[in-house]
Amino acid sequence: MSNKKRSLIERLNSGPVICAEGFLFEIEKRGYMASGEFVPMVSLEHPEALENLHRDFQHAGSDIVQAFTYNGHREKMKIIGKEELLEPLNRAALKIAKKVATTPLGAEPNLMAGNISNSNIWNDKDPKTHFEVEKMFSEMVGWATDEGADMLIGETFYYAEEAYTALKVMKKSGLPSVITIAPMGENIMRDGVSIVDTCKELEQLGGDVVGMNCFRGPNTMMPYIKEIRKVLKCHVAALPINFRTTEEHPTFFNLPDNNGCTCSTPHKTPFPTALDPMQCNRYEIGKFAKEAFDLGINYLGVCCGANPMLIREVAEAVGLKVPASKYREDMSTHMLFGTHKRIPKHQRDYKNKA
Ligand SMILES: [Zn+2]
Numbered sequence: 001m002s003n004k005k006r007s008l009i010e011r012l013n014s015g016p017v018i019c020a021e022g023f024l025f026e027i028e029k030r031g032y033m034a035s036g037e038f039v040p041m042v043s044l045e046h047p048e049a050l051e052n053l054h055r056d057f058q059h060a061g062s063d064i065v066q067a068f069t070y071n072g073h074r075e076k077m078k079i080i081g082k083e084e085l086l087e088p089l090n091r092a093a094l095k096i097a098k099k100v101a102t103t104p105l106g107a108e109p110n111l112m113a114g115n116i117s118n119s120n121i122w123n124d125k126d127p128k129t130h131f132e133v134e135k136m137f138s139e140m141v142g143w144a145t146d147e148g149a150d151m152l153i154g155e156t157f158y159y160a161e162e163a164y165t166a167l168k169v170m171k172k173s174g175l176p177s178v179i180t181i182a183p184m185g186e187n188i189m190r191d192g193v194s195i196v197d198t199c200k201e202l203e204q205l206g207g208d209v210v211g212m213n214c215f216r217g218p219n220t221m222m223p224y225i226k227e228i229r230k231v232l233k234c235h236v237a238a239l240p241i242n243f244r245t246t247e248e249h250p251t252f253f254n255l256p257d258n259n260g261c262t263c264s265t266p267h268k269t270p271f272p273t274a275l276d277p278m279q280c281n282r283y284e285i286g287k288f289a290k291e292a293f294d295l296g297i298n299y300l301g302v303c304c305g306a307n308p309m310l311i312r313e314v315a316e317a318v319g320l321k322v323p324a325s326k327y328r329e330d331m332s333t334h335m336l337f338g339t340h341k342r343i344p345k346h347q348r349d350y351k352n353k354a
């Protein structure tokens with residue numbers, strides 16, 4: 001294997017490319033972020049924790065090391081009164097991602113991705129916000145380019161026009177651009193454009209990879225992914241969340257607990273801190289990845305709810321062998337369910353009562 005670094009498009013043209021997302025939920029679970037506030041101060045306050053998560057995802061097969069700057073934009077930093085840390089936070093996150101990407105486990109370096117995302121101030125009825133958002137995106141793309149990003153990811157947009165704006169800003173950098181949308185429960189973008197039409201426009205605007213990420217689990221993302229794959233010629237991305245969303249509740253925001261939990265969260269909804277019982281298991285995530293790959297979708301991953309084990313599952317579902325494959329399940333030596341000849345008969349016989 002040569003250690004020449006292929007571009008994103010070269011990789012996608014020759015097979016599946018895995019991208020781990022979902023840093024927000026996983027870093028929160030690891031104890032380094034306040035849920036709800038969701039600001040990635042971790043790059044400044046606990047850089048080692050962020051590097052470790054990147055390393056874990058890399059070990060599990062992520063080809064892309066996405067800088068954790070989700071919500072690390074000027075608006076959110078203003079809300080928490082730390083605007084002066086905006087640039088240091090972005091540069092720190094980008095430097096950590098670059099460090100991990102350039103020290104791969106195999107011979108070929110990973111790709112480091114700069115990241116911009118939903119601003120939450122975009123208002124289709126207030127053009128002043130459009131100008132603000134464009135400025136926010138431009139400064140972040142500038143820092144990403146500066147820190148040596150190989151590609152850019154614009155993600156989780158629920159206004160079509162905001163996604164178009166993000167893509168236009170990313171395209172100016174000349175870097176390969178991935179753009180993924182996250183329609184909310186009304187199954188349409190908030191400015192009234194259909195999901196498929198938004199993706200068509202993003203392709204027209206030059207998106208190298210167009211698709212969907214976040215908010216939706218496999219069940220409520222797949223129907224749209226199929227449509228998108230049919231009408232687009234460019235590479236398509238599919239990164240669902242790891243939760244069992246339903247037709248009645250297409251996103252995780254209003255997903256009710258259906259496992260009989262009687263304690264309510266302080267904020268009433270299971271989102272975002274009590275979704276655990278509604279998680280997909282690894283086989284459901286693997287099945288989604290395989291189905292998407294068989295449709296011709298090569299850019300695959302998991303968003304909120306992702307963990308290294310699920311990223312390995314995605315990679316293996318599409319035929320890849322990754323460093324973490326060494327630890328793939330092996331029940332043959334299990335104390336009750338094992339088939340190894342050293343597992344005593346009284347143990348095997350007891351398995352149905354265990
Ligand atoms: Zn997500």
